[in-house]
Amino acid sequence: MIAGLLLMAAAAPPMAVIDERDTLREEAPPHGAIGMSTAYRISDAAPAPRTMEFRRRVLHKGAAIGEHPIAHDEVYYVLSGEGEVVSDGKRAMLRQGMTAYLYNGAVVGIRQHGEEPLSLIIAYPNPPAATGK
Numbered sequence: 269m270i271a272g273l274l275l276m277a278a279a280a281p282p283m284a285v286i287d288e289r290d291t292l293r294e295e296a297p298p299h300g301a302i303g304m305s306t307a308y309r310i311s312d313a314a315p316a317p318r319t320m321e322f323r324r325r326v327l328h329k330g331a332a333i334g335e336h337p338i339a340h341d342e343v344y345y346v347l348s349g350e351g352e353v354v355s356d357g358k359r360a361m362l363r364q365g366m367t368a369y370l371y372n373g374a375v376v377g378i379r380q381h382g383e384e385p386l387s388l389i390i391a392y393p394n395p396p397a398a399t400g401k
Contacts, residue, residue, distance in 0.1 A: 284314040288324060297327060299377065300334025306385075320393050327351065327386040332379035342392040344368040344378055349386035353378045362388075 288308040297305045308324035324347070327333070335354060344353060345367045352359055353368040355376045362368060362378075370376045380386035 281315065281317070286310050286313045297325065297331055297333045299336040300332065302334055303331025303380070304328045305331050318394065320391060323390045325388055325390060327378070327380035327388075329380060329383070329385065331386075333377050335375050335377035337375050338370060338372065338392070339395070340372055340393050342370045342376065342390065344370070345389040345391075347387040347389065349380065349384040350382045351378050351380050351386040351388070 288310055291307075291309045291313050293307045293309065295305060295307050297303065297307075305328055306326040310324060311318060311320065311322040325333070327349075344362070346362045346364055348364050350361065350363045353362050353370075353376070355368070355370050355374045357375075360368065361381070368378075378386070378388070
C-alpha cells in the first residue's frame with residue numbers, strides 16, 4: 269500500500285512557486301471592460317498540466333467584472349475593499365474576509381464600491397479542454 273502511494277506521489281509534476289509581481293497586468297476587467305483593474309494571472313505562470321485557475325484582481329474605483337454565465341463553480345474572496353457581487357440577480361455586499369461561492373450555471377459579476385480599490389482572489393476549475401482531458 270505504501271509503495272502504491274509513493275508511486276502516485278512520484279507521478280505529480282514538481283510544484284510551481286510564483287511571485288504575483290511577475291504576473292501583473294493593468295487591463296480592463298473581463299466581461300464588459302467596465303473601468304480598469306490590476307490583474308495578477310497567477311496560475312497562468314504554472315506549467316501544464318493544471319486543472320484550476322487562481323487569480324488576484326484589483327478593481328479600481330468604479331470598475332466591475334460584468335455579469336456573465338459560468339460553466340463551473342467559482343469563488344471570489346475579498347482581500348481588501350468593498351464590492352457588490354451578483355448571482356442570478358441576487359446581490360450582496362462583500363468586504364475584507366468575505367467569500368462568495370458561485371455555482372455552475374449562474375450569471376455572476378462583481379463591482380467595486382467605495383473609495384478603496386477592491387482586491388480579490390478568484391478561483392475556478394479549468395475547462396476540460398484546457399486540462400488535456
